[in-house]
Amino acid sequence: METHDDKFSCPHICPKTDQPQDSTNNEMEMSTRRENIHAAPYVPGMINPPEPKVYPPGAPPRYLPQPTDSTSGDILGMGPIGPWAAGHLDWTPQAGCTGVRPVVDKYSITRYSTGEWRKNNLYTLTPRATDKAKALEAQTKEDIDNAFQNLNTKLDDSNKKLDKRIKELSKWKKEVEKTLDAMTEEINTLDKDRAKLKGACRILMMPEAISRECLELRTNRYEPDLVRDDAEQELIKEVAIVGEIRRVFMNTLAKVEEQMAKNKAAKSSIEFDWSDKMVSLKVDRNIATLSPQSNLILYHPGVARWPENATTLEYWEHYCAESIRNCEDVRKQSVQLRGDLMTTILRGSQDMKLQADRTNAALAETVEATEALCDKLEENLKDNLQKIADIENLIDYLKESLRKVEEQNKCVMTRLFARNYDRTSVENCRDEAQYALIAEAKFIKETAESLNDKMRQAAAVLSELKKYRGDLEKDIACKRKSLNIDKDRCARVRAHMPTPEEFAAA
Numbered sequence: 001m002e003t004h005d006d007k008f009s010c011p012h013i014c015p016k017t018d019q020p021q022d023s024t025n026n027e028m029e030m031s032t033r034r035e036n037i038h039a040a041p042y043v044p045g046m047i048n049p050p051e052p053k054v055y056p057p058g059a060p061p062r063y064l065p066q067p068t069d070s071t072s073g074d075i076l077g078m079g080p081i082g083p084w085a086a087g088h089l090d091w092t093p094q095a096g097c098t099g100v101r102p103v104v105d106k107y108s109i110t111r112y113s114t115g116e117w118r119k120n121n122l123y124t125l126t127p128r129a130t131d132k133a134k135a136l137e138a139q140t141k142e143d144i145d146n147a148f149q150n151l152n153t154k155l156d157d158s159n160k161k162l163d164k165r166i167k168e169l170s171k172w173k174k175e176v177e178k179t180l181d182a183m184t185e186e187i188n189t190l191d192k193d194r195a196k197l198k199g200a201c202r203i204l205m206m207p208e209a210i211s212r213e214c215l216e217l218r219t220n221r222y223e224p225d226l227v228r229d230d231a232e233q234e235l236i237k238e239v240a241i242v243g244e245i246r247r248v249f250m251n252t253l254a255k256v257e258e259q260m261a262k263n264k265a266a267k268s269s270i271e272f273d274w275s276d277k278m279v280s281l282k283v284d285r286n287i288a289t290l291s292p293q294s295n296l297i298l299y300h301p302g303v304a305r306w307p308e309n310a311t312t313l314e315y316w317e318h319y320c321a322e323s324i325r326n327c328e329d330v331r332k333q334s335v336q337l338r339g340d341l342m343t344t345i346l347r348g349s350q351d352m353k354l355q356a357d358r359t360n361a362a363l364a365e366t367v368e369a370t371e372a373l374c375d376k377l378e379e380n381l382k383d384n385l386q387k388i389a390d391i392e393n394l395i396d397y398l399k400e401s402l403r404k405v406e407e408q409n410k411c412v413m414t415r416l417f418a419r420n421y422d423r424t425s426v427e428n429c430r431d432e433a434q435y436a437l438i439a440e441a442k443f444i445k446e447t448a449e450s451l452n453d454k455m456r457q458a459a460a461v462l463s464e465l466k467k468y469r470g471d472l473e474k475d476i477a478c479k480r481k482s483l484n485i486d487k488d489r490c491a492r493v494r495a496h497m498p499t500p501e502e503f504a505a506a
Contacts, residue, residue, distance in 0.1 A: 064122050069115035155292075162288045169284060172320050173277045179327050180274055183267045186331050192261065193338050194256045200503045201249050207352055207497055208242040211359075212233050214490045221485060229487065231366045234359040241355050241491035245348040252344050259337050266330040271325050291393050342504070349503035356497050363494075367487045374479040381472040384465055391462045398455045405451060409444040412437055 059066060215235050290297060311319075386416075416437050420428065 001221065031227045063118060065115060065118040069118055072323060083345045099268070118406060127340060144167060159288065162272060162284055162313060166281065166284050166288060169277055169281045173274065175279060175324055176270060176274045176320075179324050180267065180270050180330075182271060183327055183331050186334050187260070187263045187267060190256065190260060190334050190338055193341050194253070194260065196504070197249060197253050197256060197341055197345060200349070201253065203244065203498050203503055204242060204246050204249065205322050208239060208246075210493050210497055211238040211242060213493055214359075215239070217485050217489050217493075221482050224478050225370075225482040229362070229366055231359065231362040234355070234362040238355045238359050240350075241351060244350060248344055248348060252341055255337060256341060259334050262330050263334050266327045270323060270327045273320070344501050344502060348498035349498070352498075352503075353500050356494070360494060363486050363490060367483060370479050370486065374476060374483065375473055377476045377479065380467060381476060384469045384472060388465045388469060391465060392460050395455060395458045395462065398451055398458060402451045402455065405444055409441070409448060412444055 055062070055066060194287075215232070218235070219234065419434060419437065
């Protein structure tokens with residue numbers, strides 16, 4: 001194949017060292033012709049007849065380059081004569097460049113050689129654009145086929161990645177939905193337990209009112225029974241326990257309110273995450289259905305870039321897991337708080353029930369002791385009344401005895417008066433009858449004094465018995481008042497004491 005240098009160089013002017021040996025004859029011929037060109041001035045008879053040009057067999061057409069062609073202008077046979085003669089013309093590869101053009105006159109211009117003309121014809125006839133067009137067409141079709149194959153490959157890869165992304169988003173969306181449902185259920189359950197706790201706080205007012213009313217009722221007891229007995233101690237302790245339980249309930253309620261705020265914040269956060277995932281999943285599912293044949297595709301210049309708020313895949317996975325973990329942590333705290341809440345309610349109600357049982361036992365013991373005492377007092381009152389009747393009968397008997405003693409005293413005094421004042425002279429002597437009458441009078445007097453003393457003693461005992469009867473009657477009334485308070489009124493009030501089941505079901 002002919003190179004650029006071979007195309008635009010003359011082997012006679014710019015000889016090459018690597019020319020083949022079979023071109024020696026051609027060079028000798030060209031040298032002889034050059035000698036003819038530069039011959040002496042015109043001499044008549046020097047013009048030779050035309051020599052027929054001989055072309056080797058299989059030579060190309062005459063308008064194409066021939067094997068004997070040369071790019072040098074010397075082969076034209078231009079001599080020093082003629083209207084164009086201006087000396088020696090040097091045809092070089094720079095033919096056509098400014099400064100090396102041949103002489104131009106008013107008749108003609110000899111700018112190119114015949115070899116160059118033939119080469120130009122060959123260059124013109126050579127289908128360069130056609131070949132280039134064919135090569136371009138083939139290359140373009142191949143490139144287009146490769147491009148569409150690559151485009152289809154990229155589209156398939158994008159679709160696979162989108163499907164993978166959709167599956168991953170769906171998985172995370174299900175996890176978020178599961179977490180959101182669990183948090184929603186936890187919020188509802190915690191709200192129910194909070195309502196139970198508030199109901200327990202309201203129910204707690206009843207045992208406190210019952211305890212305070214029982215204490216108030218027991219202040220209406222009479223003086224002897226105003227004692228700080230076990231029932232009073234247990235009632236005071238019951239009021240204190242109710243206050244402590246209320247304090248625990250209120251503290252737990254404050255914790256529940258704080259936990260409810262945390263639960264709602266966590267639910268809001270997970271809902272935002274769920275909403276973002278739903279939007280992203282909808283977008284990815286919509287664009288996964290798009291194809292180059294879709295009717296909803298448009299040009300959007302400048303979208304082939306990362307958004308300013310774009311995050312990394314690692315951070316996205318970390319955020320999804322962290323969001324679910326934070327929500328689960330809050331939910332576990334809520335579950336634990338609910339357990340503590342129900343434990344607080346149950347234990348508080350059980351403690352209250354135990355204290356109520358202790359108070360009821362103390363009240364029952366007090367009532368039992370009071371009833372026994374009241375029975376004993378009534379028995380003593382009955383005995384006292386019997387003794388009063390006996391003493392009164394004894395006093396009547398003493399009075400009757402004194403009356404009889406007085407009759408005897410009057411009898412003996414009458415006898416002594418008669419013997420002392422009716423007997424005369426010596427007859428008024430101290431005989432045995434006189435001594436007997438005096439002894440009788442003395443004994444009657446002593447007996448009367450003794451009976452009077454017994455009468456006074458009986459009267460004093462009777463007075464004491466009557467006073468004791470009053471004390472007994474007053475004490476019995478006091479005990480009956482206490483029994484009425486402790487057994488009837490306090491019992492009826494305390495019958496409304498709430499049970500642990502009522503606290504749990506509040």
